[in-house]
Amino acid sequence: MKVLLVSRNSFFTSALGAVLEQDGIRFAVSVEDFLTLCRCGGNASGAADVLVVDMGEGLSEVVFRALSKLHQDKPRLRSLLVVPGFDAAQLARIFACGPAGCVQSCAPLSTFPQYIRLAAEGQRVLPDGAADVLHRLVQSTRPLASLRAIQTGLTQRETQVLGQLLRGAPNKEIAHALSVPLTTVKSDVKSIMQKTGAANRTALAVSAVQAGLGKAEQSTLHYA
Template identity: 35%
Template structure:
């Protein structure tokens, strides 16, 4: 059973999501929060598997709440929700530790699948959508930061795979492109994530852009 905490300042939205999720045989909404502080408090007390986190809430917003939850409770997965597809707060939330994001007008099927995806440890963001999102903010003036020191510790193959991830390639696509087995790619991905401090593909793509390993339009 996937235990879910809903964090949104609109009760009607929470009610709608609860109705969608509670009818699933493998899901249960265990709590509701109306702001970021309450989301953090309930996460500490209830230890949900997944938090559906609205990014725009009064007081402590969804980005701040995400940062606190992922820092204190790394086993809790956060799925960020935004009204806007190209919301700069989405990138901030991913950087803060969110495991993916979905628009708030997502279909019930996509919401349910997104919860399952982050629960099993993957990022609930389509790779090409993620690269477009980050690319938009790079073009808008976000300047790449200096490459993390850990980036220098990557092998040539790990660096190559990081670039392919940032270009939106899935593990099977990377395996085909490099003529190696999917299990080999998975091992490389696990190793490079550990070296750059990325929890998932979403954060890895951000690192690649900020380190200028890839540029918009590539």
């Protein structure tokens, strides 16, 4: 197994490299940051089995798009993101983009060899505290009245926007898919939240599942 460490933090790569070397894991260090690596078509990843990416500067929409494209181009590549923090929505978005795992930057370096091996095997790696975050989210989410109430209480375009939201699409992607201005999508999202009582997109998704809105019904909403 070969690992590629991608980070601008030389202290991080040196310290983690020492741990991996002691554990018998071969590794290399990228001199480029993650986005530059992706702009080069991910060629720097070479024969690496696992990409360990330090996201010290946070997760942006540009990073999410780059992650998606990298994993589309290299479906066998496993990546493990190291993030300063996370919430439920970010965690869902990370896995939707293709990475095998996510670890907080405060995690002990001694745990990384095990995380990397799990990622290499195709296992999901969740950061410490992820279960608590998801549990609190579910506990604090009120179920929506019913699927029928959702369908009859929203306008036709709001129903289309809801279908896109449940697919995890960001506002810009929704605007492009429905051929409407971004401001219109933002207004529709606000209206949907008010009508359903959901506090945010993640809560809306959880409530929709609790209300019995399955994948087939999401598809119906999307193409309404």
